[in-house]
Amino acid sequence: MVELRRIHKAIDEAVCRAYGWEDLIDELGHGHHPVGRETRYTVVALDAAVASGSVQ
Structure with a gap:
């Protein structure tokens, strides 16, 4: 599971670089x-953007 999370983090960072969003990498906030009502392993920056309606 730890290895899978490491791979997902690397993919998220690669996507940020591919789109020129290097400034977001330090703000992704990977974690639980x-x-x-649940706790899950996710990215805080993306969740906040979706919650605010700026990303769908």
Whole structure:
């Protein structure tokens, strides 16, 4: 599981670089975060953007 999370983080960082979003890499916030009534391993920056409606 730890290796899978490491791979997902590397993919997220590669996508940021591919789109020129290097400034977001340090803000991604990979980790366990509360989502509704659950806690899941996710990216905080993306969740916040989706919650605010700026990303769909």
